[in-house]
Amino acid sequence: MPVLARWIEAAGIPTVVVTMMPAVAEERRAPRIVGVEFPFGHSFGMPGDKAMQRRVLELALRVLAGAAASGTRVDIDIEWPVPLRDAYKAWQPKEASPIVKKLLATWGRA
Structure with a gap:
């Protein structure tokens, strides 16, 4: 930006x-x-x-x-009205998207 x-x-x-x-x-x-x-x-x-x-x-x-x-x-x-740690945790999806899963597998982190 x-x-x-x-x-x-x-x-x-x-x-x-x-x-x-x-x-x-x-x-x-x-x-x-x-x-x-x-x-x-x-x-x-x-x-x-x-x-x-x-x-x-x-x-x-x-x-x-x-x-x-x-x-x-x-x-x-x-x-921020809730603890930032909780907010960041809530922001993350419970499961990685297909493209992220593929990247993680490519990098050996799946």
Whole structure:
């Protein structure tokens, strides 16, 4: 995402990256970063939690509008409502998909 954001910025369009890995986004020189401590796939918050999603979106828009300098990073102060360990576990399917099974077998990890 940071590389794409830089490319879009080069065309004159300001961007902000909302990411669970803000340190990586900084290393990759994303122009503006909003860091969230949420499970992968949930950059803007819990499914159905419109208030949480709105807070993330509003912060991203404030960073986009107010960050004069490239390289601005703001970490949001919202905690995920369940322990992250449990959230990551729940996110994983109980059984690997056919393509993952094939890859694991190829790598000798099946």
